[in-house]
Amino acid sequence: MRRRGIRHVIPEKKDHENTRLRRGSRGGRLPGFDRERYKRSKTVERAINKLKAFRAVASHYDKRCYVFLGTVTVATLVIRLRT
Template sequence: MRDLRDPNLGSASMDDLIDTVLRQLRSDPRADDQIANRKRRGQQGGRPPAFDRDAYKLRNTVERCINCLKQWRGLATRYEKTATVYRAGLLIAGIFLWSAR
């Protein structure tokens, strides 16, 4: 079995190695800078302040529709050479998906 010890850590066990890495991550000064930057910027930066359930439902519906359309080989591979033929295939696939509901 291979020796997994880091030469910089000596003969430390794996638990000591994990503890060392976690300690370094917790003491990373960049994390404090990121938190301060988010607080300073407010709603203009960082994570969104709240979860919008209606926007999520609409986005999820669109993503699921696109995933269903990707099941069509002609649409997924973009085999058609012209935009009009590709659009026609997209419309036909949409009609089939709509009628299957």
């Protein structure tokens, strides 16, 4: 992920942070936590979990891509109308 320039969004645990600070220059590089990016990733995870609640989406019943895309679209519309 580092080679591709993908930044992580998971916050560092407090005990890890304290250990890293205690070790000084040997403690590794500073974590690049972005709070706004973390919020957006959680939004995406919740949306995917809502889609997985639909049995046809979760188990990929459809054999063809366009039919599966239609199933996902209908599931998304149902989720959107419920909220």
